[in-house]
Amino acid sequence: EVQVVESGGDLVQPGRSLRLSCAASGFIFEDYAMHWVRQAPGKGLEWVSGITSKSDGVGYWDSVKGRFTISRDNAKNSLYLQMNSLRTEDTALYYCVRGIAVAGLGYFDLWGRGTLVSVSS
Amino acid sequence: EIVLTQSPGTLSLSPGERATLSCRASQSVRSNYLAWYQQKPGQAPRLLIYGASSRATGIPDRFSASGSGTDFTLTISRLEPEDSAVYYCQHYSSPPRTFGQGTKVEIK
Numbered sequence: 001e002v003q004v005v006e007s008g009g010d011l012v013q014p015g016r017s018l019r020l021s022c023a024a025s026g027f028i029f030e031d032y033a034m035h036w037v038r039q040a041p042g043k044g045l046e047w048v049s050g051i052t053s054k055s056d057g058v059g060y061w062d063s064v065k066g067r068f069t070i071s072r073d074n075a076k077n078s079l080y081l082q083m084n085s086l087r088t089e090d091t092a093l094y095y096c097v098r099g100i101a102v103a104g105l106g107y108f109d110l111w112g113r114g115t116l117v118s119v120s121s
Numbered sequence: 122e123i124v125l126t127q128s129p130g131t132l133s134l135s136p137g138e139r140a141t142l143s144c145r146a147s148q149s150v151r152s153n154y155l156a157w158y159q160q161k162p163g164q165a166p167r168l169l170i171y172g173a174s175s176r177a178t179g180i181p182d183r184f185s186a187s188g189s190g191t192d193f194t195l196t197i198s199r200l201e202p203e204d205s206a207v208y209y210c211q212h213y214s215s216p217p218r219t220f221g222q223g224t225k226v227e228i229k
Contacts, residue, residue, distance in 0.1 A: 105216060105218050
């Protein structure tokens with residue numbers, strides 16, 4: 001089955017760190033760009049970060065630049081998001097998403113169920 | 122940054138009716154680089170449309186989309202109860218890719 005499964009979400013205090021993981025299966029992971037998209041409770045969708053198939057390019061939403069780091073391990077079919085200096089506004093369901101690259105950007109054709117990150121004191 | 126504005130906020134229709142959802146961009150979306158997603162309650166989003174008008178794999182043909190430049194439309198020709206969801210548009214014209222705020226479709 002083609003799927004991505006997130007893990008690592010938790011309740012943490014502001015300023016702390018968290019590492020999200022995403023395990024991919026059923027497709028050739030190294031052929032695809034991968035992304036994290038988040039959704040705050042009751043809100044819409046927000047692209048957070050993306051990484052190219054060979055890890056030679058990364059991108060971040062402005063509000064997470066310098067705090068979050070995306071990475072991947074193609075040998076392990078895994079995607080990661082290291083989240084440092086967490087803020088209350090980072091509270092959201094974080095989706096691991098497969099990207100279809102088009103002209104350097106692209107759209108998202110496979111979504112996981114998400115992992116919940118809650119930042120609160 | 123391209124801002125996408127979706128309207129209406131909520132659409133309440135009966136089964137069998139036609140739903141028309143709008144997505145307007147603050148500046149032109151090049152090459153019709155626009156996608157639509159469906160998100161049912163408690164579920165992850167699902168890709169419906171890419172390239173402004175191409176249906177994704179497995180999407181029923183009652184879903185269609187059109188548009189160019191700054192104005193895009195998603196049409197559900199004959200609503201079914203399972204179409205109750207929030208629908209989002211997303212552009213991939215220039216960084217950063219952004220989503221609209223969503224249109225909620227309610228089935229009476």
